[in-house]
Amino acid sequence: MTRQEVGRPTDRRRLELALEAAGLGEFEWDIERDRLAVSERMAAITGLAAGEHAAEGGRALECAVHPDDLPALRQSRERALAAGDRFEAVFRHVRPDDGAIVCVRTTGIVVRAPDGRPVRVTGVVQDITGHELEEERRTSLMAELDHRVKNVLAAVQALAYQTARQTTSLDVFLQNFAGRLKAMASANELLTAARWRGAAVDHLAAAELGAIAPGQTSWRGPELFLTPRAANALALAFHELAANAVKFGALSMDSGRVDVRWRRVSEGFELDWAETGGPRVAPPATRGFGSTLLEQVTGRELNGQAEIQYRPSGVRVRLRAGAGAIAPRPETVPEAPSARVTELVSPRPVNRPSNLKGARVLIVEDAVLLALELETGLSEAGAQVIGPAYELEEAMGLLDRPIDAAVLDANLNGRSVAPVAEALTARRVPFLFATGYGETGGAPGGFDAPVIRKPYDVTQVAVAVAELLTPA
Known part of the structure; x- marks a missing residue:
């Protein structure tokens, strides 16, 4: 044995490590001998005894399956034995050692003799209880x-x-x-x-x-x-x-x-x-x-x-x-x-401002209707609208234009508007967030900028932009 081979795992050990890392337990059903081999890893998942046992025509694999899930498991397995080469099933399993119910996914490969007869089924099981509970929780939340x-x-x-x-x-x-x-x-x-x-x-x-x-x-x-x-x-x-x-x-x-x-x-x-x-x-x-x-x-x-x-x-x-x-x-x-x-959501009556004349205002908003409403409101207040930009790349591409102020949505189709805000901050261009996202106690991303929460009145946005452009 060479020095490089010392400590190198064998193929069998490598397979065992992979199965352990994936949380899988393996089994083998010798159909001709009617014997079932259960690994230690499968025993830990299912509560079945490890080692070799009588397969009882496959019934040993079914002894702890929840009665409501047994017909589907049998149908999947019998279909694979008759004409297929693999089967997969998800079912509830009642552990015989402690009575706990776990959700199990099993996948098996059918090995056939030269004449086509199934002679062996090799497979793995996986405990997916946590995944199923999370899926149920997600469905309930939806x-x-x-x-x-x-x-x-x-x-x-x-x-x-x-x-x-x-x-x-x-x-x-x-x-x-x-x-x-x-x-x-x-x-x-x-x-x-x-x-x-x-x-x-x-x-x-x-x-x-x-x-x-x-x-x-x-x-x-x-x-x-x-x-x-x-x-x-x-x-x-x-x-x-x-x-x-x-x-x-x-x-x-x-x-x-x-x-x-x-x-x-x-x-x-x-x-x-x-x-x-x-x-x-x-x-x-x-x-x-x-x-x-x-x-x-x-x-x-x-x-x-x-x-x-x-x-x-x-x-x-x-x-x-x-x-x-x-x-x-x-x-x-x-x-x-x-x-x-x-500070920008006071119920005090707001009139349309007239002091945005000539102001170049960038609008970054991914909701088309809101963007159009902002464009209309700011234009009526006298602003020259840049955009609207609906995507992050589109907004970044407009930053080379002269801009006096900006109105930013915090989230653009799942992407943060932070790169735009950072670029505006570097150029000392004032901006505000008009958004439904962000922290309750401050502006999104920690930027020092006013926030108007959706839903908003576009006149409030115009007033806020005017305040941004008013010298302190």
């Missing part, structure tokens, strides 16, 4: 996603109908509907970050109030997480109250304040909204959808009730929620939304 998407679409449709019934102007409808849609989106973003286990009340308050009239809003209470249904309801309630305060209430004046406080009670929690320092308040002459949403929808969705008081000194609202609205603390808790993220 079904749950389908359910949630349909619920969201139904809720959006209902919001659109209810908002339309209460408005006579298209501009007012678009403003009110966009604000309510944004409130739903903020709640869903927080829920997604927590894997749909719950959203914190303070995070919901921060998402809606964090950038409205800085120094005029505050919120405080114990850490409290709500179920997805309750979180969406409270997000809409915060939006309706904030929008009303900005238009008619305390936040319509520099001297006004909004204070939100909540506390745990034995049956759930209570939340108080108090406006002070604003104009004198009187009950509205007509009831709008906002009042209906607060008193009926929010109360019911929180398993409690809502009470609105139109005091001369300011609007007061008390929301009472039942225990069913409270969720356990999620394992993953996102950071509270920062003002940098929320």
Whole structure:
């Protein structure tokens, strides 16, 4: 034996190492001798005894197969013995040593004599229990996603109908509907970050109030997480109250304040909204959808009730929620939304800006309809639109043009827009993200840039671009 051959594994050992690395156990069924050989690796997977045993015409391979899966296994094997050269089957296997059920995939090769008779079957088995459980989990998650998407679409449709019934102007409808849609989106973003286990009340308050009239809003209470249904309801309630305060209430004046406080009670929690320092308040002459949403929808969705008081000194609202609205603390808790993220989603009325005249603005957005809407809105504001670019390479190819500002989606058909953002940063070209992706607490990729979350009002994007171009 040469020195180079010392320690070199034999072909048999090499095969054993490969089988072990792949998590496979092997067997051999000698049909002529009616004997079954089970390897140690197969024994570890199936709980069958290792060594050579009576094959019993193949029944020894079936002794622990789940009864519901046995017919398909037999059919596959018999078909291969009759005319094929291999068979494969997936079945549940009840381990005879401990009774545990494992999901097994087996593959066998039929060896035939010169006259065509099957004389031996050699095969392997693999424990795919983890894979099957993951597939079941994936199927369950897809079904749950389908359910949630349909619920969201139904809720959006209902919001659109209810908002339309209460408005006579298209501009007012678009403003009110966009604000309510944004409130739903903020709640869903927080829920997604927590894997749909719950959203914190303070995070919901921060998402809606964090950038409205800085120094005029505050919120405080114990850490409290709500179920997805309750979180969406409270997000809409915060939006309706904030929008009303900005238009008619305390936040319509520099001297006004909004204070939100909540506390745990034995049956759930209570939340108080108090406006002070604003104009004198009187009950509205007509009831709008906002009042209906607060008193009926929010109360019911929180398993409690809502009470609105139109005091001369300011609007007061008390929301009472039942225990069913409270969720356990999620394992993953996102950071509270920062003002940098929320500063561009204020419900204050936004008029189309006229100060983008001549500005060269790059649009990078993979959704064609959104890109067209952005192009139209920015063009109407006076901007010279570059693009839109729908793909990463297309966007990179436009960077050699003169650019004053850019609007970037964070994800372009599954690819990060980071290379574009890095190139713009190197050129000191300001940009913002208009996206549904990114971290709740900051801009995608850690870039120092404002963020507008989808769904958005294109006028907000135009205003934000104008702010980027305004000297500090």
